[in-house]
Structures are given as structure tokens and as C-alpha cells.
Amino acid sequence: MTPISLDSLNTGSDADFTTALGDIFEHSSWVAQEAAKKRPFASIKDLHDAMMAVLRAAPAATQLALVKAHPDLAGKAARSGTMTADSISEQGSVGLDRLTDAEYARFTRLNDAYQAKFGIPFIVCVRRHTKDSILNEFERRLAHDSANAINTAIGEIGRITALRLDARVTAKEQLKVTGRLSTHVLDTHGGAPAEGIPIELWELSRDGADRLVARTVSNKDGRTDAPLIGGRPLPIGTYELRFATAAYYRARGVALAEPAYLDVVPIRFSIAEPEGHYHVPLVMTPWSYSTYRGS
């Protein structure tokens, strides 16, 4: 769907507004309908706050209905093709549309247990997660969530709709819903940024099926031309950056043993704040390296 400017939303009719934003909240255009009356909005944040206020002011039964309107994660709706376009894209982003049968069975078990315990589907903003962190979250919330399952669900709906809104509406200032992962390679053997070092970013999985997220090469300043992950929330999870340092030094004529003491240097780290900036530098020689959480 083409993005629409905040100005147009502020100046159009209530009906136009509801048409444009009716699907931000899953199967619940009434949220947009109510929010239209609060116009104009000074920012996308104000707009989103207003929509969330509409949801929070709604009767408990209405809220519950909205929560229940969400599909199961990796559930039957996904397999039978009855999800909304946004849900399809969101669940696909984390690989929930490409599960093995065992994984599908596992998600089904967890979904059923959650439904049985709380009477609502398990809702999570999947764009902020990896498959592993969704499973962690599922288990954590199954164990602890009883008192505030609805509140937690509405909080996650807030995150989901913020991302949808940020993608749908343009304004002077977008929402702060994205993070950034970057690196920087300093060659302290040569005394300069390391140019041309092959870099891979892998997402690690507790079942051992690592997934290549990005493959790139450092530029003249020892950085990458684009962030390793950017323009979206950083999925919570564990990653490994792999730097092909021996290839780099051999290409520069440095004599190394066979095999080289350091060949591929892995830096394993985890992301816990999807909206944060993670800077993971490598300061290296053929016989040493260091890393730190940078800025």
C-alpha cells in the first residue's frame, strides 16, 4: 500500500482516514474510526498514541474481541491462507511460514496451551524477534503471564501497530521503531582501518540451524556501506559476526602459519533491545583481537 502523508490524513474526511488506517489494528477498523475524531495530529507518535487510547478506552469485551481477532502464530490460519496481508508479511519475516513439521507441531502445542490457559491467542510483535526468541517468550509468558495476559497482548499490539503505522504514514519525523547493527574493523597490525575484509552475520539458533543474515565486505574506512541490520527493529536473538582475517592479511602479504593462528574470527553477541544501536567493532592483528559494545 502506498504511504500516505500525515497532512493528508489530517485534512481528509473521516471516511478517508478510516479507509487509510482501518487495517492497522487487526480486523478492527473501529479504532481508526474513533481516532479520526481526534484530528489533527502533530506527529505519527500522536496519531499512534491516540489510536492506542481508543483501544484502551474501549469496553473490556471489545478489547478482548480485538485480541481474539489475531491469528495464531504459525498456526492454522497461516497454513490455510486466511491471515491479513500484514500478518502474512510479519510472520514470514521471521520464518514462521517455513517451519519444519516438528516446529509446526511445537508451535501448535504452545498455541493450544496458551489458549487453554488464557483464553486468547499468544500475541507478539514478531518483527522484533527471531524464531528462538519467540519460543523463549512463549515459554516465559506461559509460565508467568496469568495476571496480565490481556495487558501484555495489548502492549504487543501497540508495537505491531506502531510498525504498521510507521510504514504506512510519512511525516517530518517517523516513529523510533527501528534499530541498527554496525561494525568497524581496525587493523592495528597495519595501523589503519581494514578495507576489504569479508564479513558474515549469522543468526544462531538453539537447534543448531544457523542462518546467514548478511554477507558483506568492509569499505575504505573499515565499516560497511550499509548497516548489517537497519531500517527495522533488530530481532532479539543471538548472532555471530565472522571476519575472515587470515584472508585479509594473506592478501596484504603478511606471512602466516598454515593453518593461521586466527583464520575466521567469530564474535558472538546477543541483541536484547530491538530499537537500540549495537556497534560491534573488531580491533585486530594476526595474533590478537578485541571487541566491545561500541557506540
Added chain:
Amino acid sequence: MTPISLDSLNTGSDADFTTALGDIFEHSSWVAQEAAKKRPFASIKDLHDAMMAVLRAAPAATQLALVKAHPDLAGKAARSGTMTADSISEQGSVGLDRLTDAEYARFTRLNDAYQAKFGIPFIVCVRRHTKDSILNEFERRLAHDSANAINTAIGEIGRITALRLDARVTAKEQLKVTGRLSTHVLDTHGGAPAEGIPIELWELSRDGADRLVARTVSNKDGRTDAPLIGGRPLPIGTYELRFATAAYYRARGVALAEPAYLDVVPIRFSIAEPEGHYHVPLVMTPWSYSTYRGS
């Protein structure tokens, strides 16, 4: 076999000497028989040098026979139980007695190719190797070895017999045929050596089947009570030390995110000198670390 002192070897009869050391060179007790005449020896090194001199002074046909007396690596002899005790133990040390069918087929192919090209079995001192480095060596020598295949074989026989001799004979000074791998963990968040940090050493394999070599915990000085590998040659290969840093810091009450920025820190390095000392320290905080080839 019980070790025997260099003194006894020097003072016993020629026959005793040959009985004691006749199997150091594979199926070739004549080497010991000749060497007995050169007694006394001032050191195990002198003894080994003398035995190698006997071999090098022998007629080419005799040398060739000795070389051919060696079993194939991971070959039919291993499967049919016709190897010498030393060869069984040596090939077992690197897992050549536990190959998958595919690996066995691969070794057979390489053995056959080597035999076809050079007319002798492929000989390598397996205690200085991992399965991966043997395969690398196999391929390297198949490509390049033509001119000096016999010389290379005799060089490896020198290494094999040095290790056998060092295990068989005691003297004031043993041969320098072993290496040492050690680590040291400094906690620069707490300002002291890291005590109680779980450490694993893994041998990495290019087929992805990593093998746990050692599992230990750092002591009060941040070191391990015993070397990670010691008292033997360090097998040429690629390894990963894995330090459970988040477990360590959580146990000390340091607040970490969930998941922690650094959980298990892997240090991947390669060993190229089996008789060397590799010291691989970790200097760490919850948000940074460094390592270097130490001493």
C-alpha cells in the same frame, strides 16, 4: 609395555636392547639391532638419532621395505585387526578407528591414489594431527610430493618413532615431542582473575562435526589446574575455546540484559606447531573482551 631406563639399555646385552626397542620401527627390528652396536647413548635424543642414522644408512631397497611395512591410514589393516599395537593406538587417538562409511571410503580413495602415484603407503605421524589436518596433508602431498615421497615418509617415521621412544624410555631428559595449550581468564570488570568460569575446548571439523576435547573450570588464579592439552603433541587443527561469561557474571550479581550481550564467548584459533606452547588468554568484561597469542 613398562618403560625402561636409558641406563639399562646402555648396560644390557645387545639382545636385551633389541628386545626392548625392536618394535619402535614398524616390523623392522634390524634398526634396533644395528643401533645396539653404537651404545652407550648419552640421551634419548642420541639414541633416536642413532636409530635414524641406521635407517638412513640402509640400502634404498631396505628403506623402501620398511616404509612399505606401514599400514594404510584408516585402511583395511585397521578394519581387519592386523596392525601393530602402536599403530592401533596411534590411529585410534585421532578417531581413524571410528570413521563413518563415507569417511572410510574417502580415506580408501586417497590411500589408493597415493599408492598408485608413489608406490608406497601414505605415512604421517597421526599424533600430531586431527582428522582434518590429516586430510589436508593427504591432499597436499598427493599434489606435490613426487620428488621426495620416500624422504617425507622417512621424516614422518622419525616423528612416529621419536614419540614411541619417548614413551618407552626414561632418562634425565625426555625428547621435546610434546606441546601445551593453556588459557587464563582475567575479569577486568571485577579487577581480578576470573575464578569458576566454565570453559570448553572444541576441535572444529570442516564437515561441521565439532568434537569436545576438554571441559573444565578456571581456578582461583583464572587458569586451569591442568593444561587444556598437555603431555603430548598438539594436534594440528582448528579449535574453539568457549567461555561461559554470562553465567560467571550472573553468579556474581552483575545485572545483564536477557539475553546477555555476551553469553558464551568463543575464541577460534588454529594450532600449526604440535610441539609449541599456545597460551590463549581471555581478558573480559560483560561488554568487551580481548585475546592474544600469549606466552
Added chain:
Amino acid sequence: MTPISLDSLNTGSDADFTTALGDIFEHSSWVAQEAAKKRPFASIKDLHDAMMAVLRAAPAATQLALVKAHPDLAGKAARSGTMTADSISEQGSVGLDRLTDAEYARFTRLNDAYQAKFGIPFIVCVRRHTKDSILNEFERRLAHDSANAINTAIGEIGRITALRLDARVTAKEQLKVTGRLSTHVLDTHGGAPAEGIPIELWELSRDGADRLVARTVSNKDGRTDAPLIGGRPLPIGTYELRFATAAYYRARGVALAEPAYLDVVPIRFSIAEPEGHYHVPLVMTPWSYSTYRGS
């Protein structure tokens, strides 16, 4: 003098051009006069190249006269007030107008020796130097310069006039005649940039009279709001950055010994390329630190 735009210089009369730039070359307005005929210039660099070409194309005697028109460094002209405004400002920038009697005597000795050996004054672009590096340069050139004293002098005049021109003329692109010194403090004990750490930059002198160059405090990102040195060439010399790390950690409630293991951390480094970017970061805990030439 008010800067003038390259456009005005290109479009004005020859006389205007000479008036505007006649003093760029010391007491030698003829350089501007000749260069005016080559207009228009696409950039300040083209303009400077053209003026240098005029100088290099001039007869040897004319070149020599221009060289001789330069005042001695820290010489009698300085004391008697007969230098050009630019020379006064340049020599003052490095403290040549505030010498002790012993230093003045030393410069006089060196000037006299240089005049005696080469028949010209010692010329150096002082804005690229500290007092120490000028003395080093003086001694180096006194020992080695014979063959090309004039060439070296003209090279330095090129640097002096580039700086004067860059300050006098505005255009889309200025000359690359400035460098930058920056720092960045990462607190890997706290896991974030170090905000509020007191930082001093000292110029070290071989006579032991260190000179405070800058005093500042790191900002929220662990950097300084302005470069430690910027907008000018970095004077060749040896410096010390001093970071008050114990004060920083005590203010954050970290328990330290009395005296703290690390109190003020000094990083001593030298600048050899006045037009370079020197980035000197500090990655620190209360018990460790590292630094490297960054980018």
C-alpha cells in the same frame, strides 16, 4: 582581512586581484600580479597551483630574493616588530614570540648557522609544527639540506601560502590544509560511552615544559563536542591525552582503592601528518584500558 570569494577574484580587475592577494607571498606581490593573467580559476587549489607555478617559473635570482624576503624564525625582525602581519600571527601561534632568553639564543645560533651554510633564512611552515618539531627540523635540515635548500624553502613557502590563501579566499571547496584530532571514551565496565569524563590534551616538550592545549569533558556519546584540535594543521609533535578515569568511576559509585589502581590515564602519542585525522580512543574499566589509532 575579510575573506573574499573566488568568484569575485575571478571576475574583478587584475589590480583588484593583486590588491587582494598581493601579500600571500611574503613581500612579493608580483606573484599575484602574474597569476591574475591565468584567471579564471576553478578552485582555490587551481589558484594556488597557478601562483606556485609563477614562482617556480621565475628566474633563480627572483626566487632567491623572495626566499630572502622571509624573516628569520624567532629572529631580530620578530623582536623589532618589522615582520608582516601574517608572519607575526604564524610565529606567535607556536610560541616563537614568547621565547626565554636561552631559547632565543638557541634560535639565533641555529638561524646564523643556517644563513652561514646556505645563504638563505630557514623557512618552515610554523603552523604545522610545535616548537620542538621546529628545532628537530632545524637540526635535520642543517645536517642534510645542502643540495636542495632552495627547493625545500620553496616547498615550505607552498605550505605557508596555501594556509594563507585558504584563510583569505572562500569557494565551494577549501584546500585540504587542516587536520583533526579526536577521541572517544568507551566505558566497558558500565557497557556504554563514558559521559562526563574530564579530558586534558597536553603538548609535551623535550625541555619538560608541558603545555595544556585543550581541556574538555566527554559528552553523552563519549566524544567531545568539538575536535581536540581542528580547523587547522595539527602541529607535528608529541602529546598526552589525560583522562580522569577514577573521578569518573567514583562519581558513578564504583568502589575503588585509595589510591585507585588507575587514576589519570595518560595516552602519549605523536602527530607526524598535520593534515591527517588522528582518532585516539580510550576503551576502559577501572582496572584496564586499551587504545589504538582509530579512524
Added chain:
Amino acid sequence: MTPISLDSLNTGSDADFTTALGDIFEHSSWVAQEAAKKRPFASIKDLHDAMMAVLRAAPAATQLALVKAHPDLAGKAARSGTMTADSISEQGSVGLDRLTDAEYARFTRLNDAYQAKFGIPFIVCVRRHTKDSILNEFERRLAHDSANAINTAIGEIGRITALRLDARVTAKEQLKVTGRLSTHVLDTHGGAPAEGIPIELWELSRDGADRLVARTVSNKDGRTDAPLIGGRPLPIGTYELRFATAAYYRARGVALAEPAYLDVVPIRFSIAEPEGHYHVPLVMTPWSYSTYRGS
């Protein structure tokens, strides 16, 4: 005085014992006389504990007399030559016998103020201090000590006599009254310990008069043959280790700028525990270095 063995002390007469140890406590042989009755002692520690128990069990007036028997620090007794041999040696070790007139005046002022406030001389175990840390201690105790000036004095007498006893008596195990300062230089540009790097240890003083404590060169293992300070308590104070890294790299043929980015690397650190082990390593390249409190 020749050391005497604990055995001899245990088996000799009471009179011999008192003769041997009568001067351990300043002008107070009665402490040894009483302690002789508690023989035999299993260790020097037991002997010292027994002597301190004698002192603590004495009447308050007797304790006070012993405290008052101590000379002022850097006081008139020192200038007039009326101190005991031990006191002369101890005060000399920290330079209190070589004060400038201004320093002497300052100590006199502090001594007088202390005497006026507490009625006893200021007592401190000078071998555990630098001149700076004595002055710090003086000011600290002048401000805070009122309630327990006598207790603090007796505690310091315990430290003084432990050192005297440890030097006087030999046994299987000496007292733990000494510390150790060591370093280790790793060259991660070359990938090996740095051999032959010139190292200086300076004691820094707040009046700017730095004092050279040791000058040495690293050995083949990158360490120093002897500890930088050893066999005595480490004087509390601030120090700088200075490593001549550019000289080291130039000698190895590494091309460096002129001046080198890093020439002499200073590591400034403080010692707060005289009986501790301070290990201050340097891990370096021509363009980077790190240090940490090691073990």
C-alpha cells in the same frame, strides 16, 4: 645484624632471646623479655603475634611510653643523629633523610600539629609508603584520628616490627610482609613476547619530582629477570611504567613515522596494597596497546 634462626631463639636462654630481639620494639626490650617466656614458637608469625600480645597486654601508660619512644618522622632526631639504626634505615628508604628545607619545614609543621592534637608522635610504617603517601596519611589522620590515635599507632608498630622481625629471624616460612610488582610485554604485531624492550619504572610525586625506581630490559619471555619491586613491601603511591616501544620496533625493522605514533608508552598506576602482587602487562603493536591488572 646477622639473621638468627627461629630454632636458636626457641632453644637459647631467655637472656639470649632478649639480646637478639630486644631492639625490635623501639627502645623497649621489655617486650622481648616478656615474650621469651612464651617459647617455643612454631613460626615467625607466632613469635610476632606473641610480642604484639605482650604489648597489647601492657598497662596503658607503658604502651604510651613505647609509642612516645618513637622518633618524629623526618624530625629533629633524624637531623641530630639520635635515632635507632632501624629507624635511620627505614626513614632513609623513603627519602626522609634527604628532604629539601621546604619539605623539612612541612614535616615539622605536621609533626607539631599531630603532637599538639594527640600528644604522641605520628607513627607510620614507612617501608610501606612513598613520601607522597606519608603526607596523604599524615593529613588524613590529622583530620580523623582522634578516637583511636593510640590504636592506629600500635597497628603501625605491628607493621614496623613485623618487617624488622622478618629481616632478623629465619625459619621455614617467613612473614607475608612483602609484595611484588611485575610486567610482561607481548608484541601482537610480531606475534610473540617482546624481547629487549627498554623499561623504566618511575615513582610520581605530586610536587612533580619524579624518581626513577628501576630501569631494565625485557627478556626472551617478555618479562623482566627480577621483579620491578620485590622482596619488600610495595610503597603505596603512584607510578609510571615507561616502555620504549618505537625503539623496539625500529630495531626490528618496522617502518614507523617520524615521530612514531607511539614512542614511549607510559602506564600510570597506583599501588594501594603493599603486600599485594601487581602485574602490569603491556600488549602492544606500533599503533595500539592495552593493559590490565593481571595476576
